[in-house]
Amino acid sequence: MRVAGLTLGADFIAWLAQTFALVRKEILALVKDPANRTILFAPALMQALLFGYGATYDLTHVPYAVVDQSRSAASTELLARLDGTGVFRREAALASNAQIGDLIDSGKVLLAISIPSDFEHRLTVGDTAPIQIILDGRNSSTAGAAAGQIGAIVADYGRSLGGSPPITVERRAWYNPNLESRWTLMPAMIAALSFLQTLLLSALSVAREREQGTFDQLLVTPLGLMQILIGKAIPSILVGLIQSTIILLIIRFWFEIPMNGSYWLLYLGLVTFTAAGVGIGMSISALSLTMQQAMLYTFLLVMPLMLLSGMLTPVRNMPQILQLITYVNPLRFGIDMVRRIYLEGAVFADVALDFVPMLVVAAITLPLAAWLFRNRLA
Amino acid sequence: MLLLREHENEPAQAADDANTNKEDGDRYGTAETASPSAGERDGPVIVVRDLVRKFGDFTAVASTSFDVQRGEIFGLLGPNGAGKTTTFRMLCGLLPATSGHLEVAGVDLRTARAKARARIGYVSQKFALYGNLSVRENLEFFAGAYGLRGERKRERVKAVIAQFDLDASAQSGILPVGYKQRLAMAAGLLHEPDILFLDEPTSGIDPLARRAFWRTITSLAQGGVTIIITTHFMEEAEYCDRIAIQDAGELLALGTPAEVREQAGDDASDMNEAFIAIVEQNRARQTNEKVAA
Structure with missing residues (x-):
């Protein structure tokens, strides 16, 4: 008998080999299904480009109002x-700042530039000359980009004046005091765009097998529930990471938004985030009898998750109760984590708190899914 | 067929029993714990006592008891909705029983450690392998899932491909029905199980393929493999060592085909008529009881 000779290590290797057989099968099944192949990577690529240009497209038409109280050569030149x-x-x-409100309210202009009466005087005496820009914060990304461009033009003009100190631009965004510019929207896509498809992919993974009757065949094998879980989660997580990478590359090299943080930390965060998303997807999948059901549940869940993620509207502006709900939303923390690492160059200590809710969600949903595999009432 | 061939290669003087025991030892001696079959080699391989399964108010399987001996071909027969698939799924551990006792190779597969499942093979009613994978990819996956590795895995995959005359590179999903069924059998036998569960494996395949299929089953049983099979082809019941007839969840008859024919009465010349007679007798009795009540 070789029974006694078997060690824990050999058992573990056997366990891993079994699990790997499933991972291999999942990946094969994934890439061999033509329908799968198209949803895998094309949408990530398309959406990233679309969002990138969508966020900048309006910059070719920025309607604005001006309140020029200076009426000087300098202000005319600047305009x-x-x-x-x-x-x-x-x-x-406009004649006065009081008239700005109506125009921005009605959406006729995206921003207003207010030049104070002492603008030219200050420039000639060598003082700093402030001008104010009032932005429509509802159209945050476009307004932010427009403000950025005005800032650049003003600075350029300031330099052309020679020795004078630069003109300062004072920004004020209405309706959204924490103006989200294109730069903050795009890195959020690294998490958000891959999220939908990772969720859908994992939601379909078990539901497809249930629908096609192959899940029973899988359940009668000696594969344990944990092995089935791992075998199914790994390919979904890999796909999620590849999608995030595609979007990251587009943002970094196509839209040339500088990355300030560590790629290692970013990927550590993305793995955690994707695992939480896959956990939710697999739970949906374990609950669904058909692919159609799984898809329906996914779409029901995706909208609230997106809305409550802080991607488009800041979480702290939401009602208290909704803010509480966002704590179970991995997308909220995934986006926050990616933004802060990408834009602020945050280190682990800065974003450590973002990891906690994502880990908790993953730690609950993944075992829940495994339990549901076998115990879902047929 | 393969098993038969293997047996032919064994030394001729070995008695049949010793032969299968030896093979058992070879096959499962490497398992982590002592094979549970060791203690009950002479006892029944499957024990079912007062098994009940309810779905809400509906009783799919009413108090059912039977045993299956090692190497037996045991047929579960019944009209559609009789509860045979429910019984079958409970045996495989795919469905929990509402009450009653159930043992397959000494354990309840539903709660047993995963390794116990390595001893059974399962061929489902509809094609349940991965349609977009090739024959070889399917077999390699199931070999891996059953814990076969390296040389042994290659050998077994090669062996079943030869045994069932499969085209390794063909895409599984577009195979003709008969080949799909062969592939399913091949996948179920890769790991040389002690017990093979077959859920209506012959529905939809032609008589020639069916005969070949039964030849395989018979030789497996001769090699000591216990076969549990559901079918609605009554002539196939004759190939079984023993059969159980179920209707509306109840076990109506249990025994060898000859015994069951006898139970059906004089006018049952073949299994088809015996089956109809038994089901109708029972249904008439139930109607009478209802009228009386």
Whole structure:
């Protein structure tokens, strides 16, 4: 008998080999299904480009109002430079700041530029000359990008004046005090875009087998529930990471948004985030009898998860009760984590708290899914 | 067939029993714990006592008891909705019983450690392998899932491909029905199970393929493999060592085909008529009871 000779290590290797057989099968099944192949990577690529351009497209038409109280050569020159870009279209010249509200409310202009009466005087005496930009914060990403461009034009003009100190631009965003610019939207896509498809993919993984009757065949094998879970989760997590990578590359090299943080930390965060998403997906999958059911549940869940993620509207502006709900939303913390690592160059200590809710969600949903595999009432 | 061939290669002087025991030892001696079959080699391989399964108010299987001996071909027969698939799924551990006792190779497969499942093979009613994988990929996956590795895995995959005359590179999903069924059998036998569960394996395949299939089953049983099979082809019941007839969840008859024919009465010349007679007698009795009540 070789029974006694078997060690824990050999058992573990056998266990891993069994699990790997399932991982291999899952990946084969994934890439061999033509329907799967198309949803795997094409949408990530398309959406990233679409969002990238969607966020900047409006910059070719930025309607603005101006309150020029200076009415000087300097202010005229500055405004001429703005108009000269072909992007900014002056919709109205207002007499006072009080008139700005109506125009922004109605959406006729995206922003208003207010130049104080002492603008030229300050420039000539060598003082700093502040101008104010009032932005429509509802259209946050476009407004942010527009403000950035105005800032650049103003700085350029300031330099052309020679020795004078630069003109300062004072920004104020209405309706959204924490203006989210394109730069903050795009890195969020690294988490958000892959999330939907990872969720859908994992939600379909078990449901497909149930629908096609192969799940019973899997359950009668000696594969343990943990092995089935791991075998099914790993390919989904890999796909999620590949999608995130595609989006990351587009953002970094196509849209040239600089990455300030560590790639290692970013990927550690993405693995945690994707695992939480896969956990939710697998739980949906274990509950669903058919692929259609799994898809329906996924879409029911995706909208609230997206809305409550803080991607488009800041979480702290939400009602208290909704803010509490966002704690179970891995997307919220995934987006926050990616943004802070990507843009702020956050280190692990800065984003450690983002990991906690994601780990908790993964630690609950993944074992729950495994339990549901066998115990879901047929 | 393969098993038969293996037996032919064994030394001729070995008695049949010793032969199968030896093979058993070879096959499972490497398992982590002593094979549970060791203690009950002479006892029944499957024990079912007062098994009940309810879905809400509906009783799919009413108090059912039977034993299956090692090397036996045991047929579960019944009209559609009789509860045979429910019984079958409970035996395989795919469905929990509402009450009653159930043992397959000494354990309840539903709660048993995963390794116990390595001793059974399962061929489901509809094609339940991965349609977009090739024959070889399917077999390699199931070999891996059953814990076969390296040389042994290659050998077994090669052996079943030869045994069932399969085209390794063909895509499984577009195979003709008969080949799909062969592939399913091949996958179920890769790990040389002690017990093979077959859920209506012959529905939809032609008579020639069916005869070949039964030849395989018979030789497996001769090699000591216990076969549990559900079918609605009554002539196939004759190939079974013993059969159980179920209707509306109840076990109506249990015994060898000859015994069951006898139970059906004089006018049952073949199994088809015996089956109809038994089911109808029972249904008439139930109607009478209802009228009386």
